[in-house]
Amino acid sequence: MSLEPFFNRLRSDLEGAKRDRLYKNELILRSPQQSQVSVGDGDKSTLINMCSNNYLGLANSPELVAAARHSLLTDGFGMASVRFICGSHAIHKELEERISQFLGTEDTILFSSCFDANAGVFEALLGEDDIIISDALNHASIIDGIRLCKARRLRYLNNDIEDLERALKETSGARTILIATDGVFSMDGIVADLEKICRLAERHNALVLVDDSHAVGFIGPSGRGTPALFGVQDKVQIVTGTLGKALGGASGGYVSGRREIVEWLRQRARPYLFSNALMPAICAAALAAIDLAEGGDQLRESLARQTARLRSGLSRLGVKLGGNAHPIVPVLCGEAHLATELAGHFRENQILAVPFSFPVVPKGQARVRMQVCASHSEAEIDQVLTAVECFPSLEALKEVA
Structure with a gap:
């Protein structure tokens, strides 16, 4: 059997994308x-x-470049291992503790990216007896992470609290309910109404997960993000975020929240277990970025x-x-x-x-x-x-x- 029909289809699809002005250079x-x-x-x-x-504006900050350069000389280039084998460096723990202190959470776990963090968190924590309720405009990484999980999925209209309440009324019998939302929706710059979301979550005994990638560092008091903006840090059990935007713009993501959640993710989150540890120089620059953001x-x-x-x-x-x-x-x-x-x-x-x-x-x-x-x-x-x-x-x- 020839493979040419497959490649013909790809060529046709590419030409169609160019014709429709959807091709991305x-x-x-x-x-x-x-x-x-x-x-x-x-x-x-x-x-x-x-x-x-x-x-x-920290991506080319002299302070971050200096921190990364120093780490290269003292900690080496890469870890060449996943965290649970021999990939955990002292600077990884230092950064995890610093993120927890910055966000006011109990513990933090680092991932290669926030996409990986969102890809790992749902499958590790939830199963077929649970329900996830997701905002319709959530980031692709949340959508893909939910697809990997066996939990039942419900969706509510973007930032629509009445529609969220409608979805919550459909969760009878669920072992665990989790509401997932972006803190800021990246295509529109809309800030999620976390105060009302958390109020509903409390009423229905639901967990709240917030992806704060487009907020941490510059939204809320001292840049601590949307939970801090609304004063609901104690009502958001899981925060995911990135080091690849306001906090230096390199790579790396995290899940931060309750200690039990983070500890279990270290045992079961597949992107964490099967991906190399972050480059130490990125961690060093991220530590400098958090200091600059906190006082920024x-x-x-x-x-x-x-x-x-x-x-x-x-x-x-x-x-x-x-x-x-x-x-x-x-x-x-x-x-x-x-x-x-x-x-x-x-x-x-x-x-x-x-x-x-x-x-x-x-x-x-x-x-x-x-x-x-x-x-x-x-x-x-x-x-x-x-x-x-x-x-x-x-x-x-x-x-x-």
């Missing part, structure tokens, strides 16, 4: 991750970077100020935005071709912003998602606003439903 950077980046596509241009998760009120003030400048300016131009106040600033375009056109116009004006379309977002909900970081200047934000003002299809943007 990867931009090659020739500089560190920062507010302006150099790209390597021949023109060697410098672009204002409006699509990085580098919220606090000036960084958070700058981030909030530039976010407000961008959002208010776009609103004055009549552009429809997603979310509210968060540095994720999605310009809603509706159709993929308009999002692609806007991103191309940005590029012509030395601005890097990427279009998001199906399958990343539902069909008809394409957007250009911009993200502000603390190191953006007023001049850079104003350059973005000027580019939108002269966008040839601005009137079409204004008409997006």
